[in-house]
Amino acid sequence: MDVVSKPITPFDGQKPGTSGLRKKTRVFMEPGYLEAFVQSTFDAIGGCAGKTFVVGGDGRYFNAEAIQTILRMAAANGAARCIVGQNGLLSTPAASNLIRKREANGGLILSASHNPGGIDEDFGIKYNIANGGPAPESVTAKIFENTKGISGYKTLGTPDIDLSAIGETEVGTMTVEVVDPVTEYAALMEELFDFDAIRALLAGGFSVKFDAMHAVTGPYATAILEGTLGAPAGTVLNGIPLVDFGKGHPDPNPIWAKPLVDLVMSEDGPDFAAASDGDGDRNMILGKGIYVTPSDSLAVLAANAHLAPGYARGLAGVARSMPTSRAADRVAEKAGINAFETPTGWKFFGNLLDAGKATLCGEESAGTGSDHVREKDGLWAVLLWLNVLASRKMSVQDVLMDHWRTYGRDYYSRHDYEAVDTAVAEAIMADLQSLSTGTMPEGIEKIDSFSYTDPVDGSVSENQGMRVFFEGGARAVMRLSGTGTEGATIRLYLEQYTPPDGDLTIDTQEALAPLVAAIDKLTDLKTRTGRDAPDVMT
Incomplete structure (x- = not known):
């Protein structure tokens, strides 16, 4: 099929921020707006010829349409393969894992993270590099420079493809591979954590609630918590992804996840509760009667990560964003490992993780992760907490109090x-x-x-x-x-x-x-x- 070259004039303000380009959905829907940014991205990375990309998003409004546009453009620019989550869904950590596991050249992730979704709300796109992490400033600067002088983009005149069917199809000379968005991610989690111990904890009456906030982690949490780990049906709340997140604000904090907070603070609330955001990279941790700040969560996980099989070797170091509290630094000092203070933005952790200087990373904005991927990972943090609780046989509140009595x-x-x-x-x-x-x-x-x-x-x-x-x-x-x-x-x-x-x-x-x-x-x-x-x- 012939490649179509379409003229375009630059759009102002297409500078990627700490997590890509975010604007109102209607802005992205303007003719040529998404195309200008995507072509600028392809040009910034030296073109697409022969490359493999991972493509997916959090399912918010315009996600499906944007993916079809990206696939046609990738094919027109000479890409060899695009790996896409079924129905266009991929959590950000799952996309990072796929990029790494499939040795892709990079990925395009469609999300505005914790921002609301809908035609009158927010949309976003970011490019992740071959290590699975967000593009560094050297790349985003090139993308922005390209957006200021772009004059055209390449696409194909092909119809939309069916993203609901797992398997391969062709768009021009490019192969589109639709994969189950959960499978590879769930397998990675089982490698890292003691699922038998967590399964026994849940079977022993330890009650859990996970609020997916009608965002992308619903299928992941349902498959892992209720499926593999045997938690009762109904453990996952708001588990069906919706284009407008059920008209909610998919930000896992005590303000926007107040119903979950009210539940866990009630007399008959669950022993443990958690929530994740729009694209699955943030988390909120709660225990009966107590909220765990993201800063404290990072510190507690750093002090207890060795209890999970994937981290039994110990930590090479801990990294936190500069605004995050210094609680993790105190753990690192006591353990005799390095503590790093970086600017806000997960891309700053990438080099530390790749170089083996840090194992755990975290931000006060509800993001926690490790060297298993190059993004923060909400459900990973939940599973690590459950692994710690299963090993220590203590409540969340008792674990937290013990931590404060040890480190302040x-x-x-x-x-x-x-x-x-x-x-x-x-x-x-x-x-x-x-x-x-x-x-x-x-x-x-x-x-x-x-x-x-x-x-x-x-x-x-x-x-x-x-x-x-x-x-x-x-x-x-x-x-x-x-x-x-x-x-x-x-x-x-x-x-x-x-x-x-x-x-x-x-x-x-x-x-x-x-x-x-x-x-x-x-x-x-x-x-x-x-x-x-x-x-x-x-």
């Missing part, structure tokens, strides 16, 4: 000010930057702009967020998020350390109240944003 507690919270006028948000950050070069205000040891030098390739990433270090050990971080689609989101991260012999049971927001007041005094945040309180507090 980092009281931690993130306050989000969403859809702030961009000019106002940038001015707040600029003023904080100016304070870093002068005499420190009373009670503050240091203010700096976080810069990261990659210990593997020497690349430097600057201006990754402002850090404020207070006398007495408290820390606050302020940065602008790269995952929103409207205005600017100011993220304020607050952390106060209490040693093992201190009061470990204070309410988190109460413990952090003096720090909140100190930051507001420093930045005049509430007045300048016009907000009495954060839009979201986790």
Whole structure:
């Protein structure tokens, strides 16, 4: 079939953020918009000739249509094979695993992660490289540069193919292989964890609930938890993926997963509960009567990972994003292993994992993962927690209290000010930057702009967020998020350390109240944003 070359004019603002390009769905549906970004991506990686790609997404609105466009373009650009999840579904960690297992050249993942889905909501696309991880800044910079000068794209005039049927078909000279999205991922999980121990835990009456939030992890959790591990039917809530996530917000935190939180905090709630997000790479962990912060979850998993067969060898190191609390650092110090502090964005962990410098990684934004793939992995974190609980025969609350009595507690919270006028948000950050070069205000040891030098390739990433270090050990971080689609989101991260012999049971927001007041005094945040309180507090 003949290749069709179609002219196109560049679209403004197609710069990939920390997790690819995210815009409103209707923007992606504009004629040529998706095509311009995809062709720019293909050109940035040296073309597609003879290459193999993994393609899939979280099933949100426009996912299926976008995949058909990508397949035709990949074929027209000379790709040899595209591996696609059945019905266009692939969780982000499952896509990473497929890229690695099938030795693909890369992958196109369609998702806006935890953002809402629907024709009036959000859509996204990102390119992952051959190691299964998000494209590094050197690649995304090339993609963006290409979007500014693109003049045309290549496609085929072929009809849509049936993505519901597992098997192979041809699009032009390219083979499209439709695979079960769960099989390879489930096999990997069984290699890493003691499924017999987890199965015995569940058979012994330990109750579990997993909220898939009508997003992509529904089929994965149902197959593994209810199928392989024998949890009762109904363990997985909201397990059917929907294009609008049931009109919900697929972000696994106490705000958007409140029904699950209410359930586990009730008198007859389950022993363990968890949730995952739109594309399956984030997680929320809960125990009866207790919420585990993502920062604490990373630290607890780092301290206990050796209980799972896949990590019995021990950890090479632990890595966390800069805004994430320093709880994992304390575990690493006690274990005598390296702790790395990176900018926000999972791509920064890729080099550390590939080089064998780190085994576990995590971000405060509910992302945890390991060297099994090159993405954060929500269901993986849930299974590791279950493996730990099965081995230690303790409740979530008891495991957490034991951890704090050993390492101390980092009281931690993130306050989000969403859809702030961009000019106002940038001015707040600029003023904080100016304070870093002068005499420190009373009670503050240091203010700096976080810069990261990659210990593997020497690349430097600057201006990754402002850090404020207070006398007495408290820390606050302020940065602008790269995952929103409207205005600017100011993220304020607050952390106060209490040693093992201190009061470990204070309410988190109460413990952090003096720090909140100190930051507001420093930045005049509430007045300048016009907000009495954060839009979201986790």
